[in-house]
Amino acid sequence: MTQLEPATGRDTEVPKASAPRSSRSLPVDLRLALLFGVLVVIIVIGWATAPQQFLTESNLSTVLRLAAPSGVVAVGMTFVIISGGIDLSVGSVIGLASVWLTTLATQSYGPFVMVLCGLGVGLAAGLVNGVLIAYGRMVPFIATLALYIAASGLAERISGRQTQVVRDEDFLDFFRGDFLSIPVLIWIFAVVVAIGWVVLNRTTFGRRTFAVGGNAEATRLAGINVKRHTALVYGVAGLCAGLAAIMLAARTTAGASTHGQFYELDAIAAVVIGGTLLTGGRGTMIGTVIGVLIFTLLNNIFILNNLETDVQKIAKGVIIVIAVLLQFRANRARSTS
Amino acid sequence: MTDLPNLARRGFLLGGAAVGAGALLTACTSNQAPASNAPAGNVASGQGDNAQTGKMVTIGFSAPAADHGWIAAITKNAKAQADKFKSDVTFKATEGTNDVSQQIAQVETLINSKVDVLVILPFDGKALTSVGQSAMDKGIPVVNLDRIFDTALAYRTWIGGDNYRMGVNAGTYIAQEMKKKNISNPVIGEVAGIDSLPLTQERSKGFKDALAKAGFQVGPRVAAEFTVESGEKQTANLLQAAGKLDALWNHDDDQGIGVMSAIKTANRSEFIMVGGAGSKNMIDLIKADSSVIKATVLYSPSMSSSAIALARLLGQAKGMGDLAEHEIPASITTYSAVVTKENAANYADVAFDS
Numbered sequence: 001m002t003q004l005e006p007a008t009g010r011d012t013e014v015p016k017a018s019a020p021r022s023s024r025s026l027p028v029d030l031r032l033a034l035l036f037g038v039l040v041v042i043i044v045i046g047w048a049t050a051p052q053q054f055l056t057e058s059n060l061s062t063v064l065r066l067a068a069p070s071g072v073v074a075v076g077m078t079f080v081i082i083s084g085g086i087d088l089s090v091g092s093v094i095g096l097a098s099v100w101l102t103t104l105a106t107q108s109y110g111p112f113v114m115v116l117c118g119l120g121v122g123l124a125a126g127l128v129n130g131v132l133i134a135y136g137r138m139v140p141f142i143a144t145l146a147l148y149i150a151a152s153g154l155a156e157r158i159s160g161r162q163t164q165v166v167r168d169e170d171f172l173d174f175f176r177g178d179f180l181s182i183p184v185l186i187w188i189f190a191v192v193v194a195i196g197w198v199v200l201n202r203t204t205f206g207r208r209t210f211a212v213g214g215n216a217e218a219t220r221l222a223g224i225n226v227k228r229h230t231a232l233v234y235g236v237a238g239l240c241a242g243l244a245a246i247m248l249a250a251r252t253t254a255g256a257s258t259h260g261q262f263y264e265l266d267a268i269a270a271v272v273i274g275g276t277l278l279t280g281g282r283g284t285m286i287g288t289v290i291g292v293l294i295f296t297l298l299n300n301i302f303i304l305n306n307l308e309t310d311v312q313k314i315a316k317g318v319i320i321v322i323a324v325l326l327q328f329r330a331n332r333a334r335s336t337s
Numbered sequence: 338m339t340d341l342p343n344l345a346r347r348g349f350l351l352g353g354a355a356v357g358a359g360a361l362l363t364a365c366t367s368n369q370a371p372a373s374n375a376p377a378g379n380v381a382s383g384q385g386d387n388a389q390t391g392k393m394v395t396i397g398f399s400a401p402a403a404d405h406g407w408i409a410a411i412t413k414n415a416k417a418q419a420d421k422f423k424s425d426v427t428f429k430a431t432e433g434t435n436d437v438s439q440q441i442a443q444v445e446t447l448i449n450s451k452v453d454v455l456v457i458l459p460f461d462g463k464a465l466t467s468v469g470q471s472a473m474d475k476g477i478p479v480v481n482l483d484r485i486f487d488t489a490l491a492y493r494t495w496i497g498g499d500n501y502r503m504g505v506n507a508g509t510y511i512a513q514e515m516k517k518k519n520i521s522n523p524v525i526g527e528v529a530g531i532d533s534l535p536l537t538q539e540r541s542k543g544f545k546d547a548l549a550k551a552g553f554q555v556g557p558r559v560a561a562e563f564t565v566e567s568g569e570k571q572t573a574n575l576l577q578a579a580g581k582l583d584a585l586w587n588h589d590d591d592q593g594i595g596v597m598s599a600i601k602t603a604n605r606s607e608f609i610m611v612g613g614a615g616s617k618n619m620i621d622l623i624k625a626d627s628s629v630i631k632a633t634v635l636y637s638p639s640m641s642s643s644a645i646a647l648a649r650l651l652g653q654a655k656g657m658g659d660l661a662e663h664e665i666p667a668s669i670t671t672y673s674a675v676v677t678k679e680n681a682a683n684y685a686d687v688a689f690d691s
Contacts, residue, residue, distance in 0.1 A: 050578070052580070053577055053578060053580065056577075058577065058603070059577040062573050062574065062576075062577050062603075065573070065602075066570055066573060066574070100365060100366065101365075103365055103366055103367060104367065105365050105366065105367040106365040109365075113365075117365050156404065158366045160409070161403050161404050161405060161406070161409050162406055162409065162690050162691065163406065163565055163591065163594055163618075163691050165594065165618070176602065248566055251566075251569055251598065251602075252565045252566055252568075252569045252594065252595045252598050253594065253597075253598040253601075254565050254594045254595070254598070256564065256565050256566070257404075258404075258405070258564035258565065258566065259564070259565070259566050260566070261562070261564060261566070261567075299570075299574060300574050300577065303557070303559055303571070303574035303575055303577075303578050304574070304577065304578045305578075306556075306557050306558060306578065308532075309532050309559075309560045310532070
């Protein structure tokens with residue numbers, strides 16, 4: 001079963017879809033190239049409109065640092081969406097984990113326990129999603145929506161709706177520090193993306209994720225424990241959210257139930273403009289990363305030019321539409337050729 | 338699946354680990370400080386004849402959900418003030434909610450239970466106007482707290498903060514400091530709250546007007562969302578946009594923790610910063626005078642204590658001690674004082690936990 005190829009497109013349901021073939025089997029992926037083009041255009045716009053500030057080391061490092069937590073969340077979300085699901089709870093789970101790891105009790109155990117606590121809460125929340133969806137047969141949208149609501153409530157309860165300042169200097173020193181003159185947060189982002197790419201593309205776990213999203217029934221008939229795999233995929237997303245909570249707690253020097261607000265929407269948007277099918281079965285890690293960078297850069301460029309936030313929201317929406325339309329056209333072009 | 342025989346054992350070990358982790362995690366939810374010395378909220382004491390125990394008054398209280406520090410402090414202060422007057426005040430508070438229809442239902446319940454006076458901080462002033470008016474029609478005086486109803490017919494007395502003056506006072510303070518330092522063309526940044534809210538627009542307008550009066554203007558401006566995280570993100574970007582700043586006004590001390598974190602990360606200290614609202618965190622930092630924050634303009638939740646005190650006087654048909662009028666005024670606007678290092682000690686009692 002390790003030879004199983006990633007299934008693509010639900011050709012049984014969509015007769016006009018292209019012949020089944022892996023996106024990775026193309027030497028040059030047109031969709032990724034187009035997406036990369038969008039990224040380059042945005043960078044050029046940034047450079048042209050704010051030549052003094054944009055391409056400086058401190059600005060780029062700021063952009064990557066700000067992209068890091070949402071990027072980590074989006075990596076987990078990529079797995080979930082490729083497996084044919086969706087996770088609306090990650091934003092609240094970030095809030096919950098950030099609150100849990102910054103309570104006075106947790107902080108009294110030192111930085112190591114704080115990190116374990118963040119990861120543990122994230123993983124546990126993800127597994128709750130996974131078990132409800134895989135074994136409780138709940139629709140992912142509903143199960144994760146329920147946790148979205150419950151987790152934010154629990155976060156508010158634990159924190160008493162107050163901001164919990166991180167006093168542990170070791171925790172702050174490590175996560176806010178630099179390693180080889182690059183911020184640790186950026187290293188974590190890079191390592192998580194690298195691991196995510198390898199797991200998705202070079203391991204049985206990744207191949208099974210594609211298979212489950214492509215055709216769950218066929219995958220089950222092929223002898224794969226689809227339920228367990230689905231549960232684990234949500235566990236991965238939860239773990240990523242827990243890690244993001246740790247990163248946010250370091251970035252803001254505090255934990256709060258409002259941490260991670262709207263991260264689920266940003267992550268889903270980044271994953272989708274990255275070329276991952278919302279119906280599952282196909283997607284790329286690189287696309288997701290580019291998606292995250294596009295959004296973070298956009299915010300940065302708007303602020304560098306001192307533009308109003310309303311214009312920025314319009315631009316964000318337009319970019320989602322353009323990116324998806326471009327990919328749609330690229331798909332059509334490929335399938336008719 | 339070559340590991341079938343081991344599955345049961347592995348399951349047991351994993352289960353055990355999960356239970357252990359769960360036990361560890363639940364031990365971590367406590368937020369009890371070793372020696373709790375939380376302030377009990379700041380309360381008015383009543384003066385002269387008004388301090389005497391009078392007729393029993395039942396006060397009904399309804400506010401939005403305490404989902405951030407400021408609203409939490411509003412609720413806490415109201416309770417503390419009612420407690421202070423417990424000899425002649427019965428306090429009936431409803432669970433805070435951000436659901437407008439639920440808040441309307443709660444106020445109706447309070448009306449039906451025949452409270453003597455109502456204190457309402459509506460989630461949305463427009464939406465709760467009609468229920469405020471129906472209370473007034475039934476002869477129950479309403480003290481409208483902060484977010485104002487659409488018509489004065491819906492309240493007996495309004496007490497609230499002044500967002501425009503908050504901006505004015507922040508701008509005036511910054512302008513003074515710039516003149517003191519002889520900076521003729523300063524770069525002044527602004528970290529606003531949620532831009533679509535009228536209160537943010539009023540604050541920004543006041544800030545702009547006050548700076549304009551001094552011949553200055555607002556430079557780089559970002560809007561955060563009153564959350565720590567958005568404050569950090571937007572400020573990190575703003576600091577990249579402005580290589581050099583002379584002053585920065587942050588509308589809200591709740592998001593201020595994030596703003597301060599971004600400034601620390603960027604390693605910047607060439608400017609002065611002014612906060613907004615007056616949280617305990619920020620007032621402590623101002624007192625310590627070891628960072629960029631030099632002042633904060635109040636929008637103090639102590640107005641909630643005053644609202645309860647006013648409600649009690651309304652219920653007892655008394656006026657305010659020092660005023661010539663026999664009646665409580667129809668509208669009271671609290672002043673957005675500027676808290677600096679010099680006077681920070683005087684304002685410790687109105688500071689709230691963000």
